[in-house]
Amino acid sequence: MTRARVTLRSADAADAKKLHTIITANLEEGHLLPRTLSELTVRAGRFVVAIRGRKVIGCAELAPLSAHVAEVRSLAVDGRARGSRVGVTIVDELRRRARREGFEKMCAFTHAPGYFIHMGFSIVPHLWLTEKIFTDCVKCPHFRQCGQYAMVVPLDVAFDAERGYGLPAATAAPLASLA
Secondary structure (H helix, E strand, O other), X not given: OOOOOEEEEEOOHHHHHHHHHHHHHHHHOOOOOOOOHHHHHHHHHXXXXXEEOOEEEXXXXXXXXXXOEEEEEEEEEOHHHOOOOHHHHHHHHHHHHHHHOOOOEEEEEEOOXXXXXXXXXXXXXXXXXXXXXXXXXXXXXXXXXXXXXXXXXXXXXXXXXXXXXXXEHHHOOOOOXXX
């Protein structure tokens, strides 16, 4: 049996319930911070969704923290779709969008740094991302006791989900689907 092709697209407000469902499922596994349905409805346009057939199987938000830094936020993949590079493909698309929108670097806060290291991110001290600290961290109940790793990748180097990272940014073609 062959699996249906996975395509990426921008989310919209009509996808908010689906985003909430997949994020909540990952939240229960201890991977993500909670997001409200109303927040997701307002910010849906900042999300990329991965679709297989008619089902949303993955998502992530490109959240601007400043004019220079954007964050990969709420990266979530349906448990049955894990291991098929859906998350990597979503992050790759967010990287292209961030570069196109003029950001200099992209960050992520995660309990699984190895996942992001394979995509060219580096672990950095939280204090290197003051934009995140003053935007979100100071409001978090885990502030000063955060178990997440701060990760950063410069956007002058492209990541290619098929061939790995390290390609000059100008040579990276958009990735619209994953077979």
